[in-house]
Amino acid sequence: PDGILLVDAEGVIREANSMAQQLFGYQRDELEGMSVDRLVPPHVRPDHGSHRDRYSRAAAVRPMGIGMELRAVRNGGIEFPVEISLAPIDGPDGNTWTVATVRDVSLQKRLRDFGAGALRASEEERARIARDLHDDTAQRLATVLVRLRLLENEIEADEAMARIDEIRTALQDTVEGIRRIARGLRPPELEDAGLESALRSHTRMLREGRGVDVLLDVHAVDEYLTQDGRLILYRIVQEALNNVVRHAGVPQARVTIRHEDGRITGIVEDQGTGFFPQHLALEGRGLGLLGMQERAVMLGGSVAVESLPGQGTRVRLDIPVEIEREVGSV
Known part of the structure; x- marks a missing residue:
């Protein structure tokens, strides 16, 4: 269950459900009437009002899991990591209020x-x-x-x-x-020249060593990723291409990676033999997909496989990236 707070235009908590009381360690009558700023870490409180004002001016649903590292504060000053979803509603005073859904992660x-x-x-x-x-x-x-x-x-x-x-x-x-x-x-290129260079080196090795030609279309994404993030993304694409070499039965594949709307999306696709995704474990590919999914989860993202016999395979990667750091904004 998630904690739910109803916050007015001035940042005052008007209603709180029982889970919010458990999360933050306050009774209902303590939470209701409290400034929501008290639920964020002290070092971000001076800027929290401006975060709220900016959200109010362009209020829209902000879903959970958009790649921001958020923290909240319990009664007693203990910080804990959270995911937060925001949704605007019309308040009884004619102003825009906000429903904040808070999840302890x-x-x-x-x-x-x-x-x-x-x-x-x-x-x-x-x-x-x-x-x-x-x-x-x-x-x-x-x-x-x-x-x-x-x-x-x-x-x-x-x-x-x-x-x-x-x-x-x-x-x-x-x-x-x-x-x-x-x-x-x-791959030394990953640290020296970035993700695209490392992938080009890998695809060149596949072409020369395995006879698989990979069309690579990588937009500039390095600036949105840490060094660990670039390595994780490289490993996911590497494993997906290894699956093409081992299972697809075709000499071509395509890799597309780009950044848009606060997310990095990637597609590794081929026109090979294909398979039923539900048969992954039986066909010996389950561990490879699991490894890709586990790596994506480390970046708050996901990996999905689309395939049918005779219709090729498409591996989709979706990773949220943090454009503007908003640590602690409830």
């Missing part, structure tokens, strides 16, 4: 933080393995290649030279494969 935030910590640990381990592969294993193999070239100068027998040439080719392929794996584990 403490548990969800703890779960997201736990998941983000696990993801960060996983990515750090990926980075370590990538460094080891590139700096140690690949370099050792490269040294072997140099020694083979030196050996070629000392051997004249055609048969031995042919064998050495085969070994050299195999080693060159192995070195390139290891470097390709290292780039996949931790």
Whole structure:
């Protein structure tokens, strides 16, 4: 159940349901008549009135889950994370009043933080393995290649030279494969040049290594994402494209990512074999989708799959982004 507050144009609470009383730790007669500013953290109270005024001038329904990190304050000064939905109504005094629906998301935030910590640990381990592969294993193999070239100068027998040439080719392929794996584990372009560059590098690897051509249409979204956010988005697209390679049976795919109306939306689609989404687990794709969904949830977003046999597959990504930080505005 959610707490519900009815707030007048002056920011005074006129009505509060029983859940609001539980959330904030006040009796009904204490809440009703109280300024709503008392329910936000002290450091945002000086600006909270201007937030309310701005909302009143362009009052509209503001749904929950729009990517803002909000906090409220219980009786006794204890802060807790909340999601808040706002809706304007006509007040009995002729002014616009606001219905604020408040949801305690403490548990969800703890779960997201736990998941983000696990993801960060996983990515750090990926980075370590990538460094080891590139700096140690690949370099050792490269040294072997140099020694083979030196050996070629000392051997004249055609048969031995042919064998050495085969070994050299195999080693060159192995070195390139290891470097390709290292780039996949931790794409350096993501930190150096941003999401689009990292995705272009990955799609180039798919084209050269797997024969899948990906049409990439990425609008500038890096400015709306933290470094962790860019990495999460990259991993979601990477997994969706891996599914195209493994299951679609076609050599083309399309990726579209753009920012509009306070959200980042992404589509990864192909015209391949398709499937019934309800059969994901039976077809071995359930864990991949679950991983994409879990990553999206860490950003407050979602991933959905649309597909039918013979009609291709479309993976939709939707992530709310915080354009203007409004921490604590109830």
